[in-house]
Amino acid sequence: MRILLVVSYDGTNYCGWQKQNNCITIQGEVEKAISEVLKEDVEIIGASRTDSGVHANGNLAIFDTDSSIPADRWSKVLNQILPDDIVIQESKEVADEFNPRYMKFSKTYEYKILNRSYPLPTYNKSAYYVYGNLNVDAMKLAANALVGEHDFIAFAGAGSQVKTTVRTIFSIDIIEEKLDPTTLGDSDDLLKTGRLIKIRVRGDGFLYNMVRIIAGTLVDVGMGRIKPEDIKGIIESKDRTKAGKTAPAHGLTLLEIEI
Amino acid sequence: MRILLVVSYDGTNYCGWQKQNNCITIQGEVEKAISEVLKEDVEIIGASRTDSGVHANGNLAIFDTDSSIPADRWSKVLNQILPDDIVIQESKEVADEFNPRYMKFSKTYEYKILNRSYPLPTYNKSAYYVYGNLNVDAMKLAANALVGEHDFIAFAGAGSQVKTTVRTIFSIDIIEEKLDPTTLGDSDDLLKTGRLIKIRVRGDGFLYNMVRIIAGTLVDVGMGRIKPEDIKGIIESKDRTKAGKTAPAHGLTLLEIEI
Known part of the structure; x- marks a missing residue:
């Protein structure tokens, strides 16, 4: 099942969206939260790789899982783990072909x-x-x-x-x-x-x-x-x-x- | 000469207005900046002793000085010393009786x-x-x-x-x-x-x-x-x-x- 997340954040304290080795990023924090729930490594794909310091109310990201957690529950589950400056606004199931990096929005x-x-x-x-x-x-x-x-x-x-x-x-x-x-x-x-x-x-x-x-x-x-x-x-x-x-x-x- | 300052700040990183021993405050930072200019200890009196975390666009404070710096220059002089989250919006001379703590505004x-x-x-x-x-x-x-x-x-x-x-x-x-x-x-x-x-x-x-x-x-x-x-x-x-x-x-x- 492919889950779509609407991700909001204050970018002040992050090195942007894209995962990096020596710097905390939005992608890194969201992946860590999902991995904590699923007890396995998970990769997410974001729609917009915002720069360090840039904020978002509604960036998008997807990940795949076989978990029994209902799609619309993921926002609440992840918000309990994520830091205050990253909030998932919404989560829902999308088609397996849905890839925010390669679609035109x-x-x-x-x-x-x-x-x-x-x-x-x-x-x-x-x-x-x-x-x-x-x-x-x-x-x-x-x-x-x-x-x-x-x-x-x-x-x-x-x-x-x-x-x-x-x-x-x-x-x-x-x-x-x-x-x-x-x-x-x-x-x-x-x-x-x-x-x-x-x-x-x-x-x-x-x-x-x-x-x-x-x-x-x-x-x-x-x-x-x-x-x-x-x-x-x-x-x-x-x-x-x-x-x-x-x-x-x-x-x-x-x-x-x-x- | 009594100088009136219009003080704006983001209160997030401060223990409020009023000076304290072990915590950084707005009053403390503004006094430090004035003292740095005058090379002597200076005390300011604020109109509103805002709590820790409270913000201000236009709080007021006064101090007395014999300095030859023109009253309206003080805002620019102090802004060069103050941290980014405290900005003096304006400075001007007021009467010696002007005391923001005991006046009704x-x-x-x-x-x-x-x-x-x-x-x-x-x-x-x-x-x-x-x-x-x-x-x-x-x-x-x-x-x-x-x-x-x-x-x-x-x-x-x-x-x-x-x-x-x-x-x-x-x-x-x-x-x-x-x-x-x-x-x-x-x-x-x-x-x-x-x-x-x-x-x-x-x-x-x-x-x-x-x-x-x-x-x-x-x-x-x-x-x-x-x-x-x-x-x-x-x-x-x-x-x-x-x-x-x-x-x-x-x-x-x-x-x-x-x-």
């Missing part, structure tokens, strides 16, 4: 930016702090230019081995949330109060570091270092150096994978 | 509750996880009964020494934020997708643990263990055992103190 990532005069410590682990007033309208224009089917090799980190670098982005929504003032008036000063800017990207798959490079590029647009109308040319250049920097991992959350 | 606290079938790890340090469908309408009714000037001794933790236990709550707003689905459909299942419930309390001052006891009581109301119409009697009973439990510290943030 629609994935939604969210990249969070804290934009204000000073950082707010409660956002330190979940949002990229950017000083300087970001032009969100320009960022929205640039985001629109990224939507669609493109060769995104200019937005891919080095070191990924993929057959094709063509991907389709279905949508990029940029959501601006005003924060509460901390004090001392001056609430007309936008930067002092600050904003949380959420970049929500939905697509049929993403290259290595692609969402973080998109976020870094949109920050450059927001700061006026790249113009929205330059995005088309950056895609067509197929030149990684033309796009923006890779934004830090801790701002990124894998929200959902639709199966 | 309007303070706003926010208590966050994550209400869904399973915890979401990215909220572990900032929201109290409650399983079971909370009745938010009942919570709002109960909150209304708490607003106003009352003797809140039934909502005070043991161990506080105050002249009077009468306080005025100006408003309690309960804000419900729908979360994003993690996956696997069933988004009609409210508990599976979940909600973030924010209880925002504004008042002229709060007794020890008062906001956390209010939050715990409102959770009891949401779960049907206390009826909204019982709140009046609980206040009048002046009996701490009639109110709900003290909700955990990590759900609480001091948002703002208006001077």
